[in-house]
Amino acid sequence: MGANSTAGIRSSKPETRNPEPGTANALLRSYLEHLSNERRLSRHTVENYARDIAALLKLADGTGLKRLEVHHARRFVAQLHARGLDGRSLARMLSAWRGFFNYLVRDHGFLNNPCVGIRAPRAAKRLPHALSPDEANRLMAIEGDDDLAVRDKAVLELFYSSGLRLSELTELAPGNINFGDATVRVTGKGSKTRIVPVGSRALDALRQWLAIRGSIADADPRALFVNPKGQRLSGRVIQLRMKQWAVKLGVNTNVHPHVLRHSFASHILQSSGDLRAVQEMLGHASISTTQVYTHLDFQHLAKAYDAAHPRAKRKS
Numbered sequence: 001m002g003a004n005s006t007a008g009i010r011s012s013k014p015e016t017r018n019p020e021p022g023t024a025n026a027l028l029r030s031y032l033e034h035l036s037n038e039r040r041l042s043r044h045t046v047e048n049y050a051r052d053i054a055a056l057l058k059l060a061d062g063t064g065l066k067r068l069e070v071h072h073a074r075r076f077v078a079q080l081h082a083r084g085l086d087g088r089s090l091a092r093m094l095s096a097w098r099g100f101f102n103y104l105v106r107d108h109g110f111l112n113n114p115c116v117g118i119r120a121p122r123a124a125k126r127l128p129h130a131l132s133p134d135e136a137n138r139l140m141a142i143e144g145d146d147d148l149a150v151r152d153k154a155v156l157e158l159f160y161s162s163g164l165r166l167s168e169l170t171e172l173a174p175g176n177i178n179f180g181d182a183t184v185r186v187t188g189k190g191s192k193t194r195i196v197p198v199g200s201r202a203l204d205a206l207r208q209w210l211a212i213r214g215s216i217a218d219a220d221p222r223a224l225f226v227n228p229k230g231q232r233l234s235g236r237v238i239q240l241r242m243k244q245w246a247v248k249l250g251v252n253t254n255v256h257p258h259v260l261r262h263s264f265a266s267h268i269l270q271s272s273g274d275l276r277a278v279q280e281m282l283g284h285a286s287i288s289t290t291q292v293y294t295h296l297d298f299q300h301l302a303k304a305y306d307a308a309h310p311r312a313k314r315k316s
Contacts, residue, residue: 024057024065031103040191044167044235052096055080065104068114073097081121090120129259130266131251136160139251139260140201147212147228152241154202154209155225155233158184159257161202163264163282165189166235166257172224174213177206196281 032050035041041049059076060068077090085093094115101113131139140160142153159169168186176185182203183195198206213219216230223232239256246255253259265282 024060027065027104027108028053028057028100030108031100034103034107042167042171042187042191045189049096049099052093053100055093056097056100066110069112070114070116070118073114073118077118077120087121094118094120129253129262131253131255131259131263133267135251135253136260136263136267138249139246139255141249142245147216148241150205150209150212151225151233152245154205155238156242156245156260157202157205158198159260160264161199162186162196163261163268164196165261166238169257170225170233170235170238173222174210174224176224177203179203179207194281 028050031053032046035046035049036043056076059079060072063072073094077094080090080093098113098115101110101115104110105113140153140157142149142156144150155169158164162184164184164186165188168188171187172184177198178185182198182200184198185193186196187193209225213226216226216228219226219230220232225233225238227233227237235257242255242257246253261282268281
């Protein structure tokens with residue numbers, strides 16, 4: 001669930017502090033607890049569900065949840081589309097709404113799901129921008145021995161070395177880095193764990209950071225990257241610092257964590273042609289998802305997969 005999901009919508013996070021039983025806010029709070037405690041989704045994912053469903057509650061203001069029907073949901077989607085939300089954001093939002101109503105039908109006596117069968121407008125496919133190898137090298141050329149420069153260099157090197165998602169990197173603990181095997185253990189979407197290689201330069205940057213991190217008072221032992229107060233480094237701070245370094249180092253493009261993830265995938269695929277390896281390192285369940293991170297057409301990717309993967313070959 002992307003950061004652009006609330007374009008055109010003011011903050012609509014509901015007040016869930018001791019809401020009246022049976023109210024929309026109480027039902028939402030119960031659902032979020034279900035996602036967190038029973039489905040064990042990450043905090044970041046639960047927050048995104050909360051934001052998307054809060055948008056539904058705001059749109060349905062004055063209409064009880066049990067009274068919502070398909071025509072209401074269609075009108076809500078049309079309103080959001082008119083405010084500038086694209087097809088991808090609306091599809092994700094509809095998915096959150098459907099999941100919420102499925103829960104209400106199953107556990108709270110609701111009779112129908114008004115979002116079933118509704119499709120979001122088709123989203124235009126856009127390839128993420130990838131840095132050139134020269135731009136990536138320039139971005140990694142952070143100099144200085146102050147704490148923030150050493151930390152930020154380790155963050156950028158690890159992003160580019162291993163193609164991590166922002167949420168994956170912020171949740172890392174020091175013990176997730178295995179210097180002996182040159183790998184990092186990552187917990188990705190759906191709480192799935194994968195092991196990803198880490199390059200030598202990233203390992204060197206991490207060693208330098210860990211040497212400094214140990215001197216930060218009250219550093220959270222569960223967080224690999226922390227701020228000067230010892231608290232886990234937030235994704236927002238990482239995004240801001242990355243943009244600042246890009247300007248300072250003369251990288252004239254919009255640099256953010258996903259750009260480094262896409263650059264990692266593109267550069268690995270261009271040099272190795274190993275689609276399956278890129279899929280595994282990115283943590284994609286489907287090979288078609290990996291296609292978004294490449295500049296090759298899907299037919300070529302499918303042929304490469306069929307030729308490379310033993311279980312993709314048909315028996316003669």
